[in-house]
Amino acid sequence: MTTRPATTSIATSTPDDIVVRGKSLTRDLLGKLSFTEMICFQILGRVPTPDQISLVDACLVALMEHGLTPSVLAARLVYSSSPEALQSGVAAGLLAVGSRFVGTVEGCATLLARMVAGDPAAEAPRIVEEHRASRQPLPGFGHNLHTPDDPRSLRLLALARERGVAGPHIAAIELLSAALDHALGRDLTINATGAVAAALADLGVPPEIMRGFALVARCAGLVGHLHEERHRPAMEKIWEAAERAVPYETPRPEPNQER
Helix, strand or coil: CCCCCCCCCCEEEECCEEEECCEEHHHHHCCCCCHHHHHHHHHHCCCCCHHHHHHHHHHHHHHHCCCCCHHHHHHHHHHHHCCCCHHHHHHHHHHCCCCCCCCHHHHHHHHHHHHHHCCHHHHHHHHHHHHHHCCCCCCCECCCCCCCCCHHHHHHHHHHHHCCCCCHHHHHHHHHHHHHHHHHCCCCCECHHHHHHHHHHHCCCCHHHHHHHHHHHHHHHHHHHHHHHHHCCCHHHHHHHHHHHCCCCCCCCCHHHCC
């Protein structure tokens, strides 16, 4: 069996130039591509249309800031311990982008891809029942504050239609939302990560790389929080609040240790 040699098609350098995906960094990219366009070019190998880029940009803006979430708290806590290393705090925050916060874009996109690959109308109630049976939350749905609707989702889905880039994945998430509401007997909002998953999927972003877009956006948000932590420290107060909220309790003997 012939083994293909390891290669890269992303970047190379010469004494007088840097080439990124076949384009000269200095002649073709610098001053010609926005950061959002460059993100897509770097990750996907192509620059989407202006309307598509405007939606990617909106998704990144929507994901950048979520308040004092676990990722922000982790970043601020680590930064307060090592203020000389900004990257340590940012890295700590990015490690918290998982299957429950922000990273749910990946889980939702995987379900939408399944629907689009088959019969969306038949798959929607099937997916809902699978998650209800396993008592697992449906990624991309529900919010503890934004009820009955998440305003970010409403704007992102509306923007996709305004720009003419809404496609089968946005149609799929709306079918899935209807099936979920029918099963629950009440409205459960499509949250921001659900709307982002549908929008980016319609732009050709594969589910397995979608969390990367969330990481890019969240990275910028974390830098902002660490800048604030440096000039207006909050971690000491948060630490004190945690100690008050979780008081010490004398250990109780395990049942098998009782006599």
